[in-house]
Structures are given as C-alpha cells and as structure tokens.
Amino acid sequence: MHTLHGKTALVTGASRGIGRAIAQRLARDGARVAVHYGSNEHAAKDTVAAIQAAGGQAFCLQAELGAPGDAERLWAAFDAHADELDILVNNAGILNDEPGIEHVTRQQYERIFAINATAPFFITQLALPRLRDGGRIVNISTMLTRGSAMPQSISYAMSKGALDVLTSTLAKQLGPRAITVNTVAPGVIDTDMHQGRLVGDALAWLSSLSPLGRVGTPEDVADAVAFLASDDSRWVTGHWLDASGGTLL
Numbered sequence: 001m002h003t004l005h006g007k008t009a010l011v012t013g014a015s016r017g018i019g020r021a022i023a024q025r026l027a028r029d030g031a032r033v034a035v036h037y038g039s040n041e042h043a044a045k046d047t048v049a050a051i052q053a054a055g056g057q058a059f060c061l062q063a064e065l066g067a068p069g070d071a072e073r074l075w076a077a078f079d080a081h082a083d084e085l086d087i088l089v090n091n092a093g094i095l096n097d098e099p100g101i102e103h104v105t106r107q108q109y110e111r112i113f114a115i116n117a118t119a120p121f122f123i124t125q126l127a128l129p130r131l132r133d134g135g136r137i138v139n140i141s142t143m144l145t146r147g148s149a150m151p152q153s154i155s156y157a158m159s160k161g162a163l164d165v166l167t168s169t170l171a172k173q174l175g176p177r178a179i180t181v182n183t184v185a186p187g188v189i190d191t192d193m194h195q196g197r198l199v200g201d202a203l204a205w206l207s208s209l210s211p212l213g214r215v216g217t218p219e220d221v222a223d224a225v226a227f228l229a230s231d232d233s234r235w236v237t238g239h240w241l242d243a244s245g246g247t248l249l
Contacts, residue, residue, distance in 0.1 A: 002030030003230050008082050010034040013092025015043035017191035021218030022089055025226045027056030034078055038064045066114035071122035085130045087229045090120035091140040095156050109155050116159035136229045137181040139163040143244040171238030180237035182228045187244025189216040210245035
C-alpha cells in the first residue's frame with residue numbers, strides 16, 4: 001500500500017536502529033524520505049540504498065545535533081533536496097551510560113539534553129514554515145517518562161520528558177492547521193544502543209517484563225509511527241502511544 005504517496009518525510013537519526021526502520025517503513029508506504037544522520041555517512045547511505053532497492057525514494061542529509069546551529073544546518077541540507085515537508089519524525093537521541101544521579105557529570109547532562117530535547121525543539125520550530133497543512137509530527141520518547149526511570153537512565157528519561165510536553169503543547173497550537181502531533185514511547189528495543197546488554201539473564205529478565213514475553217524490535221516502533229504518519233490517525237493528536245509491549249502494565 002502507498003498511503004503516503006506524494007508526501008515527503010524527514011526522520012532524524014535514521015541511519016540505524018529505530019530511525020532506519022521508520023525511514024524504511026515510511027518509504028514502503030510511498031513517502032520520499034530524508035534520512036538524517038550525524039556522523040555515520042556509510043550507514044545513512046546504506047539506509048538510502050536499501051530503500052531504493054525496495055523501490056522507494058530517499059536521500060541523505062547530515063547535521064551533527066547538539067551544537068549551536070544544528071537545526072539550521074539540517075534544514076539547509078533538506079532545502080537542497082525538497083521544497084515542502086509532510087511528516088517530521090524526531091527520533092535522534094542518545095543514552096547516557098550512568099550508574100546513578102550521583103555519577104552524572106554536568107557535561108553528560110548538558111549533552112543529552114542538547115541532543116534529545118533542545119535539537120528537536122528547534123528542528124520542529126524551523127519545520128513549521130515548511131510543514132504543509134494536514135502534516136504530521138511524531139516524537140520518539142520512552143516508556144520511562146511514565147514509569148519509574150531506572151537509576152542509570154534518569155537524565156535520559158528527563159530529556160525525553162521534554163518531548164512529551166512538546167507534543168501536548170504543539171498539538172493544541174497546530175490543530176487549526178490540521179497538523180497532528182503525537183508521541184511514540186518505546187520500551188526496550190533490540191538495537192545497537194543496547195549492544196552487549198540484551199544477552200543471557202539480562203535478556204530473559206527484560207523479556208519477562210512484557211506480557212508478550214520478548215523485547216521489542218525497531219519494526220515494532222516503526223509500524224506505530226507509520227499509523228500516526230498516515231491519514232488513518234487524522235483524529236489522533238496530543239497522544240502518548242505506549243510502544244513497550246505492555247511493560248508498564
């Protein structure tokens with residue numbers, strides 16, 4: 001099905017993991033996808049190649065997030081390829097490796113907020129003049145903003161909580177333009193962000209947290225995003241979609 005035919009999407013952090021799966025799914029649904037990456041050009045080109053091999057349309061754009069001028073550089077790269085936007089997916093993010101609040105440095109804290117909260121705020125701000133009426137904004141958050149964050153993820157959960165507020169506020173502001181704004185909140189997803197963690201007893205324990213008995217895949221999240229990016233979700237806005245496999249039950 002090509003439910004997004006004629007539409008243009010931008011997915012931040014789309015060279016790997018959840019972002020790559022989202023880019024591939026939106027392209028499969030007919031969208032032309034801007035595959036944003038920060039530093040891994042090879043992975044981004046590989047994502048574009050995979051989309052094109054499957055008959056889709058995509059192009060790369062580079063901007064290192066977390067530094068002054070990051071949003072401006074991203075949109076300058078986008079404007080070289082496209083005139084308007086229909087779908088924005090704020091997916092790019094990092095996870096601190098921290099044993100608890102007492103060990104978080106100011107540098108770690110400021111960097112995670114710069115990438116996970118500040119960058120999507122200004123990316124979205126500059127997207128609005130480009131985003132067509134009836135468009136879609138989807139923010140990728142985490143289940144940890146609604147449950148008790150683990151000590152090793154407190155700054156990560158705090159930074160993603162900012163996206164939840166952005167979603168609810170913008171949903172009200174952009175409603176008159178028929179633009180919907182929603183959040184998808186994954187649980188533990190088997191990506192390279194968790195490389196080395198999802199093995200043995202740790203994998204068994206994390207799998208047991210979901211009634212479905214497994215950890216998530218990038219495609220599980222991508223399919224939820226695809227619904228929110230489509231016209232089928234036209235009456236859904238300001239929503240926080242739990243994509244944790246029921247881990248919070």
